[in-house]
Amino acid sequence: MIRIYLFTYGGDADEAIACVRCAKAAIPESVITVVDDEAVPAPPEARRALVAYGARYRQSIFERNGNLNGPECVRGIISTLARDAADDDIVVKIDSDTALLNGAWIRDMAGSGIHWCASGADSRQFYGLCYAMTGLAAKRAAAVLMQAELPPNAPEDLTIGRTVIDLFGVGKGKIIPPWTPQNRAGRWSAWNWFSVAVTPEKYAGFDVVTVGSPRPPxxxxxxxxxVMNALFRYRFHKKEDGSSC
Known part of the structure; x- marks a missing residue:
């Protein structure tokens, strides 16, 4: 089973809805759970939309420290990822501002022998916008992190990522290099808010696109x-003649 977890709050409710739409279209068989922040929850109409688009909805009480930082947040996230997972499940964490447009890299983990997959700067860390691991990896990482001494500003992605990599090794995982001018084959990218030539058509062929990159004033x-909804429409609802609907 593929389990996708989206951690969000009221300020990102619209992005969360678009994120769920993309994830469900990319992996229809997945179980998607939106974990809202009880302190600043999405409004009722947004909660109804999240469920209507195929997500389960729950709230968490752990402190998130702004952008998913701190020991309580790290432990809250990894324990959520591990809670319902079977060892051979694939567990995915995705940010509200990220569009999953192709789930093949997640499906390919099943039976591959790898325990984690993400995009990152190098083989020892990965980015938090979207990452996947086996249920076994989530449970073992949770067991370690629930007991570990963590710094007050521990970032969720680096802390969980390094723990999983330390437990299973670089050889049991996969880092996917993002798109750069030097790596034009990369299939993960950030929406370029500063470009006048940027269009959904140019980005719809990527696997993962974040719109959380800096924006001009x-x-x-x-x-x-x-933008996320435009990516959804173009990627998943193109007309047969190739135009977007």
Missing amino acids: HISKADRAR
Whole structure:
């Protein structure tokens, strides 16, 4: 089973809805759970939309320290990922502002012998926008992190990532290099808010796209969900003649 977890809060409700739409279209058989922040939850209409688009909805009480930082947040996230997982499940954590447009890299983990997969700067760490691990990896990492001494500002992605890599080794995982001008074969990317030539058509062929990259002052936060929904429409609802609907 593929289990996808999205940790969000009221300020990202629109992005969370778009994220769920993309994830469900990319991996229809997945079980998607939105973990909202009880302290700043999504409004009722957003919760209804999340469920309508195929997600389960729950709230968490652990402190998130702004952007998923700190020991309580790290432990809250990894324990959530591990809680319902069978050893051979694939467990995915994704950010609200990230569009999953192709789930093949997640499905390919089953039976491959690898225990983790993510995009990252090097083989010893991975980015938090979207990562996957086996249920066994999540449970073993949870057992370690629930007992570990963590710094007050411990970032969720680096802390969990390094723990999983330390437990299973570089050879039992896969780092996917993101797109850069030097790596044009990369299939993970960040929406370029500063480009006048950027379009959903140019990004719809990527596997994972984050819209959480810096924006110029004249572009509002509301445009993040707009772009994610445009990516969803173009990637999953193209007409047979190739135009977007």
